[in-house]
Amino acid sequence: MSKNPTMTTTAGAPIPDNQNSITAGERGPVLLQDYQLLEKLAHQNRERIPERAVHAKGWGAHGTLTITGDISKFTKAKVLQPGAKTPMIARFSTVAGEMGAADAERDVRGFSLKFYTEEGNWDLVGNNTPVFFVRDPVKFPDFIHTQKRHPKTNMRSPTAMWDFWSLSPESLHQVTILMSDRGLPTDVRHINGYGSHTFSLWNDAGERYWVKFHFKTLQGHKHWTNEEAEKVIGKTRESTQEDLFNAIEKGEFPRWKMQVQIMPELDAEKTSYNPFDLTKVWPHSEYPMIDIGVFELNRNADNYFAEIENAAYSPSNIVPGIGFSPDKMLQARIFSYADAHRHRLGTHYENIPVNQPKIPIAHYHRDGQMNTYGGIRTGHPDAYYEPNSFGGPVEAPSAKEPPLRISGDAARYNHRIGNDDYSQPRALFNLFDAGQKERLFSNIAAAMGGIPREIEERQLAHFDKVHPDYGNGVRRALSKADGTERPAISVTPNTPQQAAE
Structure with missing residues (x-):
């Protein structure tokens, strides 16, 4: 029988008794000198950190x-060269729910990947949908407020959600996906992932290309209906955690095929749609999918808090050969994600083991909360600024990106003027079979239940512009749900294509 290790304080001293506190006599008060008791209570008070x-x-x-x-x-990114094998950690999530929320809720699923490359960490932070609800980051905080709790009732507000969506037609594409079958996956092994934003690639010749990243599940797609999900939640709130953890423990490692769409840099000036608009997809017929690899998840975390809760993903983590684009939402996330981690985890959150690169690092960030880095280890104490004459780290010109060849005057451009927010949702709607359309109508009606009629009518008008059958299908489902008749309306087609359907 092996001998157990000796329990110690955080300072390393052995603990003689972990069962009883020190008191003044058998029935007397606890003494302040019981440092072991104070240490345990103090640490317990600080075990929780802000949730995302x-x-x-x-x-x-x-x-x-x-x-x-x-x-x-x-x-030129080494992580994307033929034959490259890169360790990684993935985190999936719901968007709106708190940490104690049920897994089987209708919501977008976050799809975040951290690759520990030989050139530093590359993070790809996306969702299980190729688009999003908004295209301008100034609206992101407003949107998230509608997904969180009402300040007076402390409950989720369908009125807030649909009021915002009905006033934001750019949300139609994402709303249609969310309310479709894929809006309620059974687990994360059976979902696709997308970088969602437009990123860029660049090569040794200084040529830039725009890129979309796709990750297609090799397990197939599985979804709950609303009714099935209610039964699942009645049995467990951890259905996705159980599924992913147990599958990996059994050796059933989930895999995703990695694909890219590539667009030559100057093509961005020729497309009929804005290729940097997060509410739009690139047609596969114009920019076909290219298979480039596979990722597999094959090891569970030894400690969930240390490795999953502490994992900090940010689009600002890129490597030479991979860059950004004029995507407005991406530009804002470059700042906001890293800043959220500094708030939640601390100034030097990159020092947490799960966030550390697997290669040596050398920078001049100093002091502050959680600084365990202790300097740049140049061997010279005077090398604590840059430039210096004492052998400190220097810049690498070879990592410089080529300049963007798309520019314009700085202004607050109205992103809704001249923007077609109906054609792509229409194309998606036309892909659904009859059963998928009926479930879409039913899911929307369930989500809209009880909202003010004027908001309902405003949203229905958007559905009508996508396709007359869309708006009338939702009207039919709403009438069935609350017993109030909503007559179908005749809609004048928006486009020749719509008129032909």
Whole structure:
């Protein structure tokens, strides 16, 4: 029988008794000198950290990305070269729910990947949908407020959600996905993932290409109906955690095929849609999918808090050969994600082991909360600023990106003027079969129940512009749900294509 290790204080001293506090006599008060008791209580008071403002409820695991295709002519990034194998950690999540929320809720699923590359950490922070509800980051805080609790009732507000969506037609594409079958997946092994934003790739020749990242589940898609999800939640609030953890423990490692769409840099000036608009997709017929690899999740965390809750993903973590784009939402996330981690985890959140690169680091950030880095280890105490004459780290010109060739005058451009927010939702709607459309109508009616009639009518008008059958289908489902008749209306087609359908 092996000998157990000796229990110690955090300072390393052995603990003689962990069962009884020190008191003045058998029935006397506890003494302040019981440092062990004080240490345990003080640490317990500090065991909880702020939960994420969004994506609070999450599940994750470790794995490996293997590149099998060849896109070396588009990028110099070593992580994307043929044959590259890169350790990674993934975190999936719901968006709106708090940490104690049920897993089986209708919501977008976060899809975040951290790759520990030989050139530093590359984070790809996306969702299980290729688009989002808003295209301008100034509206993101407003949108999230509608997904959180009402300040007076402390309950979720369908009125707030639909009021915002009905006043924001750019949300139609994402709303249609959310209310479709794929808006309520059974778990995260059976969902796709998307970088969602437009990013860029660049090669040794200084040529830039725009790119969309896709991750297609190799397990197939599985979804709950609203009724099925209610029964699941009645039995367990941890259905997704149970599914992912147990599958990996049994050796049933989930895998995703990695694909990209590539657009030459100057094509962005020719497309009929804005390729940097987060509410739009790139048609596959114009920019076909290219298979480049597979990632597999094959190891559960040893400690959920240390490895999954402490994992900090940010679009600002890129490596040479991968860059940003003029996507407004991406530009804002470059700041806001890292800043959220500094608030939630501390100034030097990158020092937490799960966030540390697997390669040596050298920078001049100093002092502050949680600074365990202790300097840049140059061997010279005077090398604490840059430039210096004492052998400190220097810049790497070879990592410099080529300049963007798209520019314009600085202004607050109205993102709704001249923007078509109906054609892509119409194309998606037309892909649904009859059963999928009926479930879409039913899901929307359930989500809209009890909202003011003027908000309902405003949203229905948007559905009508997508397709007459969309608006009338939702009217029919709403009438069935509350017993109030909503006559179908005749809608003048928006486009020749719609008129032909």
